[in-house]
Amino acid sequence: MADADGAIADLERRLVRYPAERYPVQHATAQFHLGVALTNEGRLGQAEAALTSALRGFEPEALWVERAKVRNALGAMLRLSGRVDEAAAAFEAAAESFEAAGLTADQGAARFNLGLVRRELGDSPAADQAFERACKLLESVRLGAQAGAAVRELGTTRFLAGDIERAVDPLERGVWLADQARDEAGRGGAANILGLVHLTAERPQQAIEAFRTALTAYPRSIRPESYALVKGNLALALEQVEDVPRARLASRQALSIAVAAEPVRAQAAALLERLGDEPGDVLQVLDVEPPERWPATMREELARWVDVDPRERRTEAEAWIEGQLARDAGADLAEAWIDALLELPPQHLVGLVTSLLEALGDRNDEERAQVRSEFSRAMARLHVPQLMRLTEIFSGIAQELGQEEGWT
CATH class of the missing domain: 1.20.140 (Butyryl-CoA Dehydrogenase, subunit A; domain 3)
Structure with a gap:
């Protein structure tokens, strides 16, 4: 917080040092960075003022790439403000400008953001298209982690829209891309959604495999909240295959995480209410597991x-x-x-x-x-x-x- 306040203060001093009437480009650049910093701190009204000023300061003809970057930042601020329609317009304009400039990575990032807001607006086909384009763009410039995030969101969008079978391929690719990029959080996220897809499609064994993959990305001691989430989901899949000891064990392990989200706790507690809450399940699990496990x-x-x-x-x-x-x-x-x-x-x-x-x-x-x-x-x-x-x-x-x- 102190570092952020210091950076903001430094940018405000830079605005004074470079007045707009004498140094329009330097002033607009400082306003842009100030707007981003203020957005990151949740000071959205001030951020909007700074970014709007930056947009005015960059000449439309000569500095249209800089204007595109401001629009992308403005879209992020508008989304956080709940003005999702305006955010979509800002991301769309930014993506078109980046495309015209041949800036593939920037265009991919803008289309990824566009996909998020289109999904929030309930326009699944437009979100699908945006994420698909973002993935291709980002993968073409070898940004594996970012491409993995885009294809993961593509699969998530299809899953949320009820297009279950078409969600599988992008999510499997999301797991692979994240693994190649050594993006453990991304790999776990894609595998967890893939598990939910299989669970919804009544393929519990495949769901179990996907959730176990996700758990390898979410160590209990490093990402406890995500660990609890996936453990709770794994318990549901184990319940579907009638593996009661493992299902109860997974639910208890989810409940033991102090930072587990309330819906995760409620889901785990409900499973234990359905299946019973007898101690000693670990011994029953060991009875059927090979010693190496x-x-x-x-x-x-x-x-x-x-x-x-x-x-x-x-x-x-x-x-x-x-x-x-x-x-x-x-x-x-x-x-x-x-x-x-x-x-x-x-x-x-x-x-x-x-x-x-x-x-x-x-x-x-x-x-x-x-x-x-x-x-x-x-x-x-x-x-x-x-x-x-x-x-x-x-x-x-x-x-x-x-x-x-x-x-x-």
Whole structure:
């Protein structure tokens, strides 16, 4: 905010330094940059005044490319102001001028903006045409990320218009272009919409694949809000294939994100109301997953445990102990739990181990001995520094809880 205010103040000083009557082009250029800066700060009335002044300052015959750039910026300001019809006219004029000047990238950007406002106006065919042209233009000058955004919006426009089957190809291309451009946010966005298209078309398995692709672009710790959105959508697709444990697990993982949007939370909560909200689904998922998938599944689930209420974490720990005792692969499950634990930030280890040992304390002597043995065997496979660290954590917490059994 301070940097933006400083830049605006500098531009205002430049206007004084270059009065319009003596330096018309320099003055108009400063007004243009000031208008963009004010738009970015949400000061739309002042932005309009600056951009309108810039438009007057650039001579129509000699500086029509500069006027096109101002019109493009004016369109962005008008769109934010809710004056979408005027924004469309500004973007249209800018795109035509850029086309006449042979400025392909600028024309592509203007037609992309035009597509957005045409869609907002409910004119899907015009939006479709604008996005399609934008994609071709931007791809022709090798702007892969921008071309990917245009084709993604093309697919989104068709999806929103109910043209489901024609939405698939552009969205698949959007995923590919974003991947080639290393635009992870764009790749995730295109894959998520593609998943919704398949879900609407009652192709849940393809929807699951698309949502899982989107999740690889939205790590929980980096893009939590997007992660929650896609997890909630994945849960719906899993519900369609009657994979209840995975559907409930995905919904809980969406709900565990504090910044998840309210519609995402409502959707996830509604699914759990339909399917039930019993703890311990992760064990049922592991029962049918190949062992090589266990680390990723457990890492994601323990990350959720970190963020939930301690009472819910204790309930999940109780279900885990119950499930581990009931399965022949108890030692393997303990190893998966320990491996996932060690991948979490160090500050989270104590809370998770405390919940586990509190749940273990409620079991009888024989059961405690079995679980302790399985966890100890899993820990014995670790490198010595990790082993010593975990042994210290487990033993210290056990002592605090009044549990006499040691962890060695």
